Amino acid sequence: YEVEIVFSIEDKPLGTAGPLALARDMIETEYFFVLNSDVICLYPFRNLLLFHKSHGHEGTLMVTQVKEPSKYGVIISERNGRISRFVEKPEEFCGDKINAGIYCFSRAILKRIEPVRTSIETEVFPKMVLDGELFSYVLDGYWMDIGQPKDYLTGTCLHLSWIEEKSARDSRTPDPDYRPNTIVDESATIGERCQIGPNVVIGRNVVIEDGVHLSRCVLFDGVHVKRGSFINSCIIGWDCMIGEWCRLEESCVLEKNVRVADGIHMLGATVCSHKNVNKHVREPTCIL
Missing domain, CATH: 3.90.550.10 (Spore Coat Polysaccharide Biosynthesis Protein SpsA; Chain A)
Known part of the structure; x- marks a missing residue:
């Protein structure tokens, strides 16, 4: 600028x-x-x-x-x-x-x-x-x-709603591939049979494999979500890798380059950069 x-x-x-x-x-x-x-x-x-x-x-x-x-x-x-x-x-x-x-x-x-x-x-x-x-x-x-993760997600939803309302006022046609209040960077790759939205932001060079469900979440640049995973109300940082058939929810925050193994269930976890998550995290905790 x-x-x-x-x-x-x-x-x-x-x-x-x-x-x-x-x-x-x-x-x-x-x-x-x-x-x-x-x-x-x-x-x-x-x-x-x-x-x-x-x-x-x-x-x-x-x-x-x-x-x-x-x-x-x-x-x-x-x-x-x-x-x-x-x-x-x-x-x-x-x-x-x-x-x-x-x-x-x-x-x-x-x-x-x-x-x-x-x-x-x-x-x-x-x-x-x-x-x-x-x-x-x-x-x-x-x-x-938006100083706390839950509030950051709420603020994101508010802004996405405003964008959706503005698009309707401007008579823009919504993207038929995604649910309401969703922004997907044009460089992202989205697989088949995915449910994207509502209230989802997908950054640059993100890869979403087949059968993934995303709602009320933000995926920063370079994230890779493998097939069959479910993410709701989470913030996924740069270059993270989410394994197959994972379930992340309740305001999980993953910082940069976190690796989540296949089949992991996470509830409310905060994971610092460059960590590997190889076991379930079913209560709010911070992985340093």
């Missing part, structure tokens, strides 16, 4: 705010975005920036609506979007908007932050609220924190 990437490296942990001060000289524009790396949504940067410019203050925090706000810190805003307070895990309903982990800031915010360990959520934002300098922008569409 011809995008230049510049890294600012911390010699010691600086929290969620300190790194902004550390990278101060690298921020050359009047406005800039800050994102948590483990969230997925449609990233409406253009609309977020336009809203931020319209109110002219130091910060805009993107919020998303949740069904169970008592699990989170709730953000209370005025009609114009100005944030009035934060309520941590409220026992009584006071709102249903939470921090989505995506921000737009003006350079003026950097005056508030020193290159020391500082939390932007608990130390910087409350002071901005007191000064009337922090606004909220409501995210339209799906959102998910």
Whole structure:
């Protein structure tokens, strides 16, 4: 994409705010975005920036609506979007908007932050609220924190559903060989009598032999699944080999170049790179 990437490296942990001060000289524009790396949504940067410019203050925090706000810190805003307070895990309903982990800031915010360990959520934002300098922008569409394997799979399903809906709006014809919400790289090889989907992502140069069933899973580049195997709700890393007639389910995570022997049953296992799995794993465990 011809995008230049510049890294600012911390010699010691600086929290969620300190790194902004550390990278101060690298921020050359009047406005800039800050994102948590483990969230997925449609990233409406253009609309977020336009809203931020319209109110002219130091910060805009993107919020998303949740069904169970008592699990989170709730953000209370005025009609114009100005944030009035934060309520941590409220026992009584006071709102249903939470921090989505995506921000737009003006350079003026950097005056508030020193290159020391500082939390932007608990130390910087409350002071901005007191000064009337922090606004909220409501995210339209799906959102998910994908920092855990189960949530990563849920986020994948949400994004695949959005792609499917967009394809329907654009009058695209779905691929008759796969079930809904499925993306298969054109370099992948798919055998006969396979069930692919729903909610499956298959990367480059993946080989799926005959009679394989895949659902709610992500297969990274170079994975090989031998005949008759069943994979549901799993993440299969680069260059893994799944033997014949295996069954993997309940959020198994295989890192790079894992080898699973024929006929193995795995439930909720996490397997580190370059390991061989030669016996059943029928309860959640980590194989180092």
